[in-house]
Amino acid sequence: MPQPPKELDPARSSRALLGTELRHWRMNVRGMSARELGESVHVSGDLILAIETAKRSCDEELVHALDAVLGTQGTLSRILKLVCADADRQRADADNRSPSPSARLHEGDGERILTGHASLAPNGTDPVDRRSFLAVSGIAALSTSGLSTLVTRSEPVPPPAVIRPGDIEQIHTAATVISKWDNHYGGDGMVREAASAQLQWAGALLQADCREDLRADLFAAVARLGMVVGAAAFDAYAHNDGQRAFRFAAVCAEEADAWHLRAKIYSWLARQQIWLGNPDRGLTFAELGLARADRLTATEQAMLHTARARAFAKMGEVQQTLSAVGAADDAFGHARAHEDPPWMAYYDAAQHHGDTGHALYDLALLGHDPARAQERLRTAVAGHGDEYVRSRAISGTKLASLLMTTGDPAEAATIGHAALDDAGHLHSRRAADDVRELGLMAGRHPGEPVVAELQQRVNATVKA
Structure with missing residues (x-):
């Protein structure tokens, strides 16, 4: 009779967190056995189990393969960075020097x-x-x-x-x-x-x-x-x-x-958790930010409803995503810049269209109409100035990826080159991951010379 899986404690260490997330994606999300996953990435099932229980380490090449097979959108690779950082700190402490x-x-x-x-x-x-x-x-x-x-x-x-x-x-x-x-x-x-x-x-x-x-x-x-x-x-x-x-x-x-600062901080916590693959936790932070919404400006309310939309989209909740986008649009329609604190100056029409466009992008990848996502991402790219070059790069990369999947690959290549012009000057891991995603989408069109040229540039810009 098979033994039940060993109980894991993700709080024990960053390595234990990596193992816990790996098991979650393998069993709860993909329903794979350790042997099946091991065969998919050309390692033994025993090694997969050892990584999950933090008995063995996982190198960068293997963790990228696991992310790809499990479709985690880079979750395991991001946690591996924490594992490496912790190992570096431990070595530094052992040497009693930095x-x-x-x-x-x-x-x-x-x-x-x-x-x-x-x-x-x-x-x-x-x-x-x-x-x-x-x-x-x-x-x-x-x-x-x-x-x-x-x-x-x-x-x-x-x-x-x-x-x-x-x-x-x-x-x-x-x-x-x-x-x-x-x-x-x-x-x-x-x-x-x-x-x-x-x-x-x-x-x-x-x-x-x-x-x-x-x-x-x-x-x-x-x-x-x-x-x-x-x-x-x-x-x-x-x-x-x-x-x-x-x-x-x-x-x-x-x-x-400071209620206005509180709202913005909870918005950041929500976005980070959504990015890390924890949309339910991100949704909780977004709704905490909306507590006493009567004390917030319309722009702040729009920002937090956008975070809710992005969380719902990651969970595949179509109607709730669309409802949250609608609430964000309604709030932003009442926005008055003079009412906002200085740190909200970034949340203009371009930012609003970009953030809601990212939520609709996730729905489009699930098979829903991509037109609304394309329209919003185009508006964001056109509206972001050089002071927000990272936002322009990320929205442009998303738009190019969406067109690679649901539209004209030649147009996607043109937009992708413009996004790389921006992304190539950044020190942004988020932008780099989106560029990698664009490279994967471009790989679906091997017979298109303009797409192949873009893919070569992607590979030269970030590690494949």
């Missing part, structure tokens, strides 16, 4: 100019060896290991003993600058490193003396910065760091009674 910036340049990630696996420490409890801003700049990228020590800060800069209004204004300025960098360059590399250091500094300010009349403003400013840092980490697939930053930001927003 890797130098120049050493991190050579870790196995061909998509990023600079890498860094140090965790955020927004509450100041984790030991983090942060380099100065210059240590993650082009100087470090070009230097030898000896020269890198010249730009390593030897003494930490202590936070002020008393909070002044200017300190709060500096936090807001940092959040604004990092958000602009994130939108323009992507959240990986230097952007993420600079963002992490800024949040560590801002978190330390919460321990300083602060006048009661400034306290809410201080917590709101730190919440906004935490939200921006979480967004950069999300884009870099540093999901553990991203979730910690978002949750830290949510606590600060609650402390400040």
Whole structure:
């Protein structure tokens, strides 16, 4: 009589989380035995079981094959990044030292100019060896290991003993600058490193003396910065760091009674969970954000209804997706830019059409009418300016992928080339994954020369 599967504990480690997700996709989603899955990826069923129980590790090539066979949309590959990051941190702890910036340049990630696996420490409890801003700049990228020590800060800069209004204004300025960098360059590399250091500094300010009349403003400013840092980490697939930053930001927003910030932070938490393959959890965050919707602007309500639509679409709930898109459209029809806080300036007509278009894209791949998704994605691509080049690249890539599947492959190739013009300058894991998806869609048209040319460019832009 076969033994029941061993109970798994995903909270035990990132490696255990990978095994738990693998078993979920194998058994609950695809209904495959370990032997069947092993044969599909050319390994033994025993190895599959060993990976699921965290007894054996899984390399990058195998995890990509598992994602492809199980149709996880990259879920296992994203978790493997956390496994690798944890392993790097453990090795660093064992050596009682942190890797130098120049050493991190050579870790196995061909998509990023600079890498860094140090965790955020927004509450100041984790030991983090942060380099100065210059240590993650082009100087470090070009230097030898000896020269890198010249730009390593030897003494930490202590936070002020008393909070002044200017300190709060500096936090807001940092959040604004990092958000602009994130939108323009992507959240990986230097952007993420600079963002992490800024949040560590801002978190330390919460321990300083602060006048009661400034306290809410201080917590709101730190919440906004935490939200921006979480967004950069999300884009870099540093999901553990991203979730910690978002949750830290949510606590600060609650402390400040900042309902507008709270809504935006929950929107980010929803989007991250949907991206990670947890749409039900993402839906919960979106609906938490909509609590006391009467306190939110119409734009914020539209943003959260869009998150609901994307969650429903990932779950294959057609009518609920369409209903959520309709609610988002109704709310956005009442949007007034002057009522919105500064961090909502990004959510214009292009962003609204792009986000709802992504939800309708998922329905189109399930066999539903693609026309509405195409129309919205076209509007998004046309409306995004250079300050939101990542959003334009992602919407353009989605549109090209949709046309490869449901429309004219030649037109898809033209749009795909334009999207690659944008994506090629980014340090964005999300954009890179969408480009890979476009390459897979292009593979369905092997006889089309223009499509083959696009596929070659995709392979040159990101790892196949």
